[in-house]
Amino acid sequence: MHDTMASPRRSAPCAAELSPSAGSPERIRKIAVAELRPGMTVVDTGLSWTEHPFLYSAAGPVDSRRQVEALLAEGYRETFIREERTPAPPRRSGMSPSSRPLPGRDDYARARALQDESVGVISAFMRAARLGKPLDREAPARLVEKVIDTVAGNPDALVSLANLRRNDAYSYTHSLNVSVLAVVFGQYLGLDKDALRGLGEAGLFHDLGKTRIPDAILDKPGRLTPEEFAVIKSHPGEGADILESQGLGSPKVLAAIRDHHEKFNGAGYPRGLAGDRLERAAQVVGLVDSYDAMTSNRPYRGAIQPNTAMRILFAMRDKDFSRELLESFIKCLGIYPVGSPVRLRDGSVALVCGSNPESPLLPTVKIILDARMRPRPHLVLDLASPQVKALGDAVVIEAPLDMSVLGMDPAGFLF
Template sequence: MSTSQLSTAKFKNISIQDIKLGMFVVSVTRQTGDIEFKPGLVSSATTCRSLRSMGVLEVKIDLTRSKHQQEEILENPESNLAPSPQSQEIMSSFEKAEARKQTQKLYAEAKTLQTKLLASLKKGEVVDIAPLEEMADELVDSIFTNPDAMIYLSRIRDKDTYLMEHSLNVGMLLANFGRYLKLSRQMIKELLVGGLLHDTGKVMIPDEVLHKPGRLTPEEFDIMKTHVEYGIQILDKAEGITKTMRTVLANHHERLDGLGYPRGLQGLELCLVSRMSTIVDVYDALTADRCYKKGMQATQAFRILLQGSGTQFDELLVSKFIKCMGIHPTGTLVKLKSGKLAIVIERNDSAPLQPVVKIIYSTVGKHYLDVKMIDLARSPTEEIECAVDPKEFGIDISKFF
């Protein structure tokens, strides 16, 4: 084929249904969504599924850089067969987008299951552990493959469904913490189920105490504290509850200095699971919006955990938990020194202050920007100034997941 013929036949628009492995996609020509796109090689079936799931209807391919037809259009069919590093990175982004979508679906299913669990407990029914364990298996898989996405979702809260979301998030955060500590998969799964169940006793607390929009009186706090004993009674009636699950529920309000409840355990009486549960439960409660208070930023919650280290919390575990979450956990809205606002999308363990972020807003012009993903570790011009509250700018971070 001559050079002129190759030039005129270089590009071709095709339906997403006809896309094949080995095609080099130049651009999206029709879509129902609004995905960010860079050229790349379709190197796996996952990439094909990702493009379809993100609403892509038609793409333009570069025949000269596509593997599947190179023998037909190039005199040297062996040239340009290896995907460039950029292509591999682009395909990885497609796969991450698909993983985020699957994680979001799984998280929604877990919320539905947790809602059903609480409703059944209010009716006095016995806990059925089987569906919880089945869901926990899927959540643990997701935490291992895409922990950043799960942590992001835990930041999307509704103060009117606190009990349900708090229990789910404590379960996921405990499981992620267990992954970071390199605990066994079975232990991680049991931590997750324990988190899902840890506040079940609150279904027995009167609503006027449980949802009081203000500080509890000493008498009301005594009533609130009974939720742990109620929870133990609920678990004791169920089959399949392990020691780890029971420990998460029984000891998540105990303290190293013995000033916790219900039993006032202290020091060596508190095992690893107990110490982990206390840290995670307090962290999630501090960062959640409630009917009587606004949730604080993760950095503020970390400061409180550090202040309580050695008395309320295990000092070494607090340090490890903060490293596990990242200084700016995924889902955190940060202000860059340029005045732009960005959402943390991926942590960077080697450079905690330089995560991957999604720039979305200008505080200078007070308007949204075209969404742009950047790796701060590779950006010489952008740097995080501080974490900010999305509500101050009317930003819903769930829309940018």
């Protein structure tokens, strides 16, 4: 897909401007397990052990060298650690804020209807694939067209639902979310409609091959054996084969599905492709697949916050994904993606309701609770605007917030 993948329309910032840890007292770094030392703190990435069996992801401090040796003996190779850093003041971008309008009630209603419709379409398609029956060509194609049209109208409504509705039929909502996020990212990169259609289809069907994986392996609560992981590694190719056998999917769509678990440094599967040998579309699908998996609730763990997912992804630059692609993705969604609950420095609670690609740390927010957690009339603030900046540091994002600890559903404040 190199021939149709345009460069981002906006100039790329330097890594320091883009790093999700900018202005934060900590950063996340990917290292080899052999590099772990007592006193380091491991981060839970939220990535599935069925697809990352060599990644050690149990959050907590490293107590001793013996613990590290035990992890190496168990076959763990990589991990993510949290590092303290000197706090820095938030950077202020000189660029103008995004002019994209905020989604309205009708935008959210259309996005929610599309999400509800997708569960039936995707479940029927997966069921037919599992049973070896003919696959429906029309319903998924219509679904992808609706995704493209909805994203063209206002992508923030669909992105917010992808970030908020994390408990519904994961296998099916995950497929839609990957399709949506791939199209949103593709639109940001300036792709034409045919290329967006290809990304949407590849995202929708990226895990189709798992219909041929035994449930005992997919649902195994512990680490996979090498033999079981070999079966898991077959699912990208199996998915492409299922579609190809029924005359579905263009060569580029099939390649994106087959290679979405390849890594930029060549350490992925099934073919060990690296760098320029890896199609950009496959990297896009793999990137948004990882992001959505991290930020979704699963039976064996809760979701991690979107901004933490961005920091983890940024630590994968030049390893799992190209630096240029990751920087563009972070600019596209923002360090605080639409739908993210956040706490402002004055103690009030807000929801991110609009992204700002030029200034990822300065989205548009809707304040919903005051510092005493009392509901207040919703006030929408563009944190990048000169008027809001003039209010001072009280109106800046201090930290992400898990509203479930407050017993509240953030979705109820958006619609």
